[in-house]
Amino acid sequence: MTEVDVKNLKITDIRFADIDGAPKRCTLIKIMTNQGIEGYGEVRDASSKTYAAMLKSRIIGLNPCNVDYIFHKIKQFGFHSRQGGGVSGIEVALLDLAGKAWGVPVWQLLGGKFRDKVRVYCDTDVDGKHTGRDMGLALKKRMEQGFTMLKMDLGIGLLMDEPGTICAPLGFIDDMKKYAPHILNVQGGSVTSDMVSHKNSYDIVNTAHPFTGIHITEKGLDYLEDYVRQVREVIGYEVPLAIDHFGHVCVEDSILFARRMEKYRLAWIEDMVPWQMHDQLHRLKHSTAVPVCTGEDIYLKEEFKKLFEDDCVSIIHPDILTCGGAMELKKIADLADENGVAVAVHMAESPIACLAAAHTAAAMHNVLALEFHSVDCPWWKDMVNLYDGGKIIDNGFITVPDTPGLGIESLNDEVLKAHINKDIPGYFESTDEWNVEFSNDRLWS
Numbered sequence: 001m002t003e004v005d006v007k008n009l010k011i012t013d014i015r016f017a018d019i020d021g022a023p024k025r026c027t028l029i030k031i032m033t034n035q036g037i038e039g040y041g042e043v044r045d046a047s048s049k050t051y052a053a054m055l056k057s058r059i060i061g062l063n064p065c066n067v068d069y070i071f072h073k074i075k076q077f078g079f080h081s082r083q084g085g086g087v088s089g090i091e092v093a094l095l096d097l098a099g100k101a102w103g104v105p106v107w108q109l110l111g112g113k114f115r116d117k118v119r120v121y122c123d124t125d126v127d128g129k130h131t132g133r134d135m136g137l138a139l140k141k142r143m144e145q146g147f148t149m150l151k152m153d154l155g156i157g158l159l160m161d162e163p164g165t166i167c168a169p170l171g172f173i174d175d176m177k178k179y180a181p182h183i184l185n186v187q188g189g190s191v192t193s194d195m196v197s198h199k200n201s202y203d204i205v206n207t208a209h210p211f212t213g214i215h216i217t218e219k220g221l222d223y224l225e226d227y228v229r230q231v232r233e234v235i236g237y238e239v240p241l242a243i244d245h246f247g248h249v250c251v252e253d254s255i256l257f258a259r260r261m262e263k264y265r266l267a268w269i270e271d272m273v274p275w276q277m278h279d280q281l282h283r284l285k286h287s288t289a290v291p292v293c294t295g296e297d298i299y300l301k302e303e304f305k306k307l308f309e310d311d312c313v314s315i316i317h318p319d320i321l322t323c324g325g326a327m328e329l330k331k332i333a334d335l336a337d338e339n340g341v342a343v344a345v346h347m348a349e350s351p352i353a354c355l356a357a358a359h360t361a362a363a364m365h366n367v368l369a370l371e372f373h374s375v376d377c378p379w380w381k382d383m384v385n386l387y388d389g390g391k392i393i394d395n396g397f398i399t400v401p402d403t404p405g406l407g408i409e410s411l412n413d414e415v416l417k418a419h420i421n422k423d424i425p426g427y428f429e430s431t432d433e434w435n436v437e438f439s440n441d442r443l444w445s
């Protein structure tokens with residue numbers, strides 16, 4: 001480690017590299033200083049570096065160790081989902097720098113550890129037409145790799161080609177298949193700029209659950225129930241199994257579905273209703289014995305506080321790169337703890353976000369597990385070099401590094417350069433165009 005004059009440490013630059021296929025788009029952040037040490041952060045998966053780059057002029061010249069001071073200065077520029085990625089990613093990079101400057105791991109900066117190892121739960125998808133047994137076998141493989149909690153996609157995507165299972169305004173399902181195939185259980189496929197700029201695709205994806213007019217017939221519910229029965233038949237009933245990506249259907253149908261699921265003892269059902277619709281979430285939670293979970297798109301602790309006050313959830317799954325960063329995630333977990341709510345940390349990004357989330361999860365009282373999407377990406381773990389040279393995930397757990405900052409000594413330039421997003425070329429290029437961005441940054445007069 002370089003000897004650091006902490007008092008005179010200053011931020012000099014912020015740069016980015018956009019990686020593709022890990023398994024989604026990741027934007028890596030490097031914050032540089034006047035003393036050679038660098039902090040690593042990341043913008044939320046499938047987001048945009050602009051959300052971080054626009055903050056450059058607001059942080060240049062500041063001491064990165066004053067993490068909370070800088071967070072308070074920039075947090076007005078974040079918002080929910082991907083728009084929280086700039087503020088959150090910079091906060092993570094600042095904590096990495098503070099840890100490196102003082103020679104302590106991030107978990108220590110957050111108050112110390114509740115555990116040395118963080119359980120990783122593994123998300124699994126099987127693309128294309130398949131059966132519950134196929135999914136069960138894919139999940140079983142994860143168990144054989146050491147994973148002790150599982151999640152799968154389950155929803156209306158499975159019903160698209162099953163006659164008589166879905167009731168919707170005629171033509172709507174055909175439009176979904178044509179313009180928004182990525183929301184039909186194709187998790188690995190991130191939203192592309194084509195999809196976002198195509199009006200039909202954008203409109204379908206942004207039609208919220210109560211407004212699509214989609215219903216699931218009894219035959220459809222039978223189909224989904226039989227799918228889960230097949231999955232449980234392969235993996236057994238002892239391992240926790242959560243589900244996600246149900247699709248945009250109204251809360252009434254979600255309740256019918258959830259009741260069918262009770263006998264399969266799901267760990268949770270995720271984002272069945274947009275997180276903003278508290279009345280509907282409350283109704284769902286109180287209509288079924290299956291735990292209800294939301295939170296990956298929520299920015300800052302205040303919105304989580306309202307979710308708890310309105311008794312909407314049993315589990316939250318905040319993303320460290322949307323919620324405001326590591327310190328905010330710790331505060332959110334503490335609020336959840338006071339309300340008897342567990343935390344399953346959402347994570348679909350690179351080892352930088354994974355380690356940041358693992359440090360924070362180690363410092364939480366009420367964490368269930370940390371998500372992992374990249375089992376099938378062989379180069380994911382090689383994107384960074386750890387100080388201790390160890391593995392990031394081993395046999396379904398992360399041993400949280402005791403080395404400074406996030407525990408990342410350097411980025412693996414060779415691996416990252418081989419996976420640069422073709423649509424966003426460049427590798428930690430100059431960001432001088434953001435040096436003088438300015439506005440009167442106050443929220444009152």
Ligand SMILES: [Mg+2]
Pocket residue numbers: 244245270271296
């Ligand atoms: Mg999710």
